[in-house]
Amino acid sequence: MGMITARNTDPIQRIRMSTDAVMTLTQWLSPGFPVGAFAYSHGLETVIETGEIRSIQDLEIWLVDLIKHGSGRTDIVLLSASYSLDLNVTHEADTVSRAFAASAERLLETDQQGGAFCRTLDAVWNTKLGALTYPVAVGHAACIHHIPLALTARMYLHAFAANLISAAVRLIPLGQTEGQALLARLVPLIQSTAQEAVDTPLSDLASHCFAGDIAAMQHETQYSKVFRT
Template identity: 50%
Template sequence: MTTNRDILTLAQWLSPAFPVGAFAYSHGLEAAVRAGWVASGDDLAAWLADVIAHGSGRNDCILLRAGYEAEGPEALAEVNAIAKATAASGERQLEQVLQGAAFCKTTGAIWGAQGAEYLYPVAVGAAAAELRIDVTLTAAMYLHAVTSNLIAAAQRLMPLGQTEGQAVLFALAPLCEEVAQATAALGCDDLQSTAFLSDIAAMRHETLQPRIFRS
């Protein structure tokens, strides 16, 4: 049963203040803005909806659940290896490796979670399992936090006001919950991405100069 403490723990883990360095990554959005693929609030909402439902957002939920359900370090290591192998680009992989390592370091110091380092969604799933926090709630809040971070990145890249940015986040919140629930019966064999432009943008960012974000 979900408790208020579980919700507050997730809110802390997924807060912009949690030291995973999420502010440094745009997940390829910087390249998409530079190419003119995302130029307005409506463009951003459509772009993020595709990422959540058909791209890395959906995959992250599957990996988070796999990390949650893995029994023992060997199973977690296997899930982590799959997460590395299915990253759409080198920068996408680096993004998740570094954020995951930072997440594991902080949760280990405060909550006494396991010491091994895993990619970000796998790490969040494993930590939630250790504290017996509901996995669907964890996945939904994880997606919401990632979406919020990308909206914050967009506000540094394009003319997007605070109110419009929050309107985009509000509109996408139900989709975050929907995808979190829809991945309940899925496993690593179901990993895929049809958010092709998002993946191409992530690849383009690797050679983008000048740039603000690390991915």
């Protein structure tokens, strides 16, 4: 496995390298990969409980904002900042990631999923990631395995959206076909946001989805819960 370079003129070899990267990321970001993503709603459970999200249209508005202006985009900035073999760079991104978490549950979510991701890669791929927050772990692992950053960013953000749609399908509830149709509609936004966020320096990290942050805070004291966040 390796990164495609201009010196690689063999089309078969280029296809193999590209396919290897896609297959590796598909495994890492699959719902079956043991990071426990199914247990987290990212605050969605609260806004569904309060009636702020009742339909696929409400959900789409919420997710568009999260992807474009909130934690979806910020995760890609953190992922990009950690795309380095220099552990000092990775640990700096991880420190910022933890400090940037707006609530205890947001920190729990990124810490627990990141730790599980690291443990699985360390066991299966013989890496030594240690314990990192989720976007930082994925970015650093992708660099170690020579997986292109742009591809990693797009697939990570796609998995982020897919997991929240899956949570909403169970909570609202929505039909699975409705959920898949929404995910398909979000693809152009996912691609453009990932492309922009990859080029954003860590010093420009920012989020404008305060309602999402507040929902995550309120979930901490919500009486009845299905999800951990």
